[in-house]
Amino acid sequence: MSDFSNVRQVSWHSRGFLASQTAYVTLALALLVAAISVVAPEFLSFGNLSNVLTDFSYIGIVAFGSTLVIITGGIDLSVGSSMGLSAIIAAMLFRALGPTAVAAVPGAVLAISVVGGLAVGATIGLINGLLIAYTGLAPFVTTLGMLSIVRGLCYAITNGQGVDITGPEANLFFRLSDGTLLGLPVPLLYLLALGVMMGLLLHHTARGRYVFAIGGNERAAALTGVPVQRVKTGVYVLSGLTAALSGILLGGWLGSVPANLADGYELRIIAASVIGGANLLGGVGGPLGAIVGSALIEVIRNGLVLARVNTYWQQTVVGAIIIAAVLVDRLRSRRLGQ
Amino acid sequence: MTLLTLEDVGKSYGAVQALSNVSFQVGPGEIVGLMGDNGAGKSTLVKIIAGVFRQSEGTMRFQDKEVHFHAPVDARKAGIEVVHQDLAIADNLSAAANIFLGRELHRRIAGFRWLDHAAMAKRSGELFNELKSETRPGELVRRMSGGQRQAVAIARTRLADAKLILMDEPTAAISVRQIAEVLALILRLRDAGIAVLLISHRMPDVFDVCDRVVVLRRGRLVANKAIASSSPQEVTGLITGALETA
Numbered sequence A: 001m002s003d004f005s006n007v008r009q010v011s012w013h014s015r016g017f018l019a020s021q022t023a024y025v026t027l028a029l030a031l032l033v034a035a036i037s038v039v040a041p042e043f044l045s046f047g048n049l050s051n052v053l054t055d056f057s058y059i060g061i062v063a064f065g066s067t068l069v070i071i072t073g074g075i076d077l078s079v080g081s082s083m084g085l086s087a088i089i090a091a092m093l094f095r096a097l098g099p100t101a102v103a104a105v106p107g108a109v110l111a112i113s114v115v116g117g118l119a120v121g122a123t124i125g126l127i128n129g130l131l132i133a134y135t136g137l138a139p140f141v142t143t144l145g146m147l148s149i150v151r152g153l154c155y156a157i158t159n160g161q162g163v164d165i166t167g168p169e170a171n172l173f174f175r176l177s178d179g180t181l182l183g184l185p186v187p188l189l190y191l192l193a194l195g196v197m198m199g200l201l202l203h204h205t206a207r208g209r210y211v212f213a214i215g216g217n218e219r220a221a222a223l224t225g226v227p228v229q230r231v232k233t234g235v236y237v238l239s240g241l242t243a244a245l246s247g248i249l250l251g252g253w254l255g256s257v258p259a260n261l262a263d264g265y266e267l268r269i270i271a272a273s274v275i276g277g278a279n280l281l282g283g284v285g286g287p288l289g290a291i292v293g294s295a296l297i298e299v300i301r302n303g304l305v306l307a308r309v310n311t312y313w314q315q316t317v318v319g320a321i322i323i324a325a326v327l328v329d330r331l332r333s334r335r336l337g338q
Numbered sequence B: 001m002t003l004l005t006l007e008d009v010g011k012s013y014g015a016v017q018a019l020s021n022v023s024f025q026v027g028p029g030e031i032v033g034l035m036g037d038n039g040a041g042k043s044t045l046v047k048i049i050a051g052v053f054r055q056s057e058g059t060m061r062f063q064d065k066e067v068h069f070h071a072p073v074d075a076r077k078a079g080i081e082v083v084h085q086d087l088a089i090a091d092n093l094s095a096a097a098n099i100f101l102g103r104e105l106h107r108r109i110a111g112f113r114w115l116d117h118a119a120m121a122k123r124s125g126e127l128f129n130e131l132k133s134e135t136r137p138g139e140l141v142r143r144m145s146g147g148q149r150q151a152v153a154i155a156r157t158r159l160a161d162a163k164l165i166l167m168d169e170p171t172a173a174i175s176v177r178q179i180a181e182v183l184a185l186i187l188r189l190r191d192a193g194i195a196v197l198l199i200s201h202r203m204p205d206v207f208d209v210c211d212r213v214v215v216l217r218r219g220r221l222v223a224n225k226a227i228a229s230s231s232p233q234e235v236t237g238l239i240t241g242a243l244e245t246a
């Protein structure tokens, strides 16, 4: 193209991915991993790394869904409760179907239980989405209410008791939720597969583009014919689905689903999304950010444990990281005059 | 044939009567200026024609057929495109993404429909060239000047085969040089047989490019005159109410 005098060519280091919050949080993560490895070499031991990767996968998977919601300018506080209820329903189905004729078909009990659990998450998301997109309720309040409703259901249907995952196919359940493949913990593989899917959805489909457009300028999106209400409903359904999947995996890891499974996880999940670069004002975010944000939180938690810091400090440190991440982003934007 | 006919169109927002008994016509390839003070009802009229709102009273005909637009898509299908006053573009997307928003180009890979980024960038580049605008398809709108944003909004209207383009204050908040570019562009649209309804607060814009001027005052049509038989002084009087009608 010609030499446009009024078009400022932005230098490479302040453009695209390199200029994003995700990029410098990735850098911070790399530096942190290097520092912890030097101070506490046991960090790099196979057992420890494998634990860290597993733990962060549970958060990361839900952070994908949460990030989608945040990109549209919404928020989903009900994910922790959805994880709990989906896992409880899946475990209950699994127990109930074990002694029935269904068990004659290999894998059927497991398949029905998992699909049942996922359906619970999707339904919670659908209710959130319909209320928010079609009746215009505020996402914060709607999903806060849902957090409480769903957690209440968790206690009510279990009477506060945990549900053990038992039955003829329990081992298959555990292999698929807590096994390893090629030496990698399976939750990490689910995370990576979902991350690729989310990247394709967001950047290479019209639906994904609408998610960004709604977060950037919802009114403009509506004026140009974007099906705003359907897309908004869709992101809450996906958020519920990721929560359900993660809850079921977490249940498989524990071998039993307590009524308070993932209680309070919503804050860690939203923190992971935000640290990774999702902007609560909408319009910005992505799967890489969700992964990096979750990893950063988990590495810090693990590092504090290895450094024998009182575990009560974890929350405080994670909170400080959230503020630091958005503060750095704010200062950088101001420097670029945006 | 007339392209657009409004008959006794009215619109109320609850107790506010924003428009009443507005009737006028736009012919094919005609450039009509729509003027009026702040709050006169210009944007409201544009939104009715564009299918954003339904009128409360009156009828609208397009190409001699009565039309009822339920959504902006309906108006767009009929051949009406709009540049909204606040441009209606998403800051966090690229110029090309905004131009194609809601009508993305796809290609099929492995049975799925994926965005065809290359084709959209290419077409956007062609549109910007056509508009002689110095705008890069891949640039984020957030980093753009007012004139470039305007070009993005105008380029959007050139995607489909529009017969009527509504422009709500396309020359507000841009530089003098960019104003000249936008006006030149409007003339080029006319040469291509496209009618334009141009809303502007700037008298020179209207007297430079329009064939006719329509004046609204407090929701009512107070003048509908050929530019050749009017003057900026007269139109100013009509807008402010110093002149009752013309």
Ligand SMILES: Nc1ncnc2c1ncn2[C@@H]1O[C@H](COP(=O)(O)OP(=O)(O)OP(=O)(O)O)[C@@H](O)[C@H]1O
Pocket (backbone or CB within 6 Å): B013, B016, B017, B018, B036, B037, B038, B039, B040, B041, B042, B043, B044, B045, B085
């Ligand atoms: N969505 C709305 N709800 C209620 N009242 C509205 C709405 N939009 C416009 N109005 C009112 O309708 C009247 C006409 O507004 P409109 O925006 O059409 O004026 P305008 O001629 O475009 O003004 P401007 O030159 O400032 O853009 C005003 O009194 C305005 O306050």
Ligand SMILES: [Mg+2]
Pocket (backbone or CB within 6 Å): B042, B043, B044, B085, B168
């Ligand atoms: Mg207006």
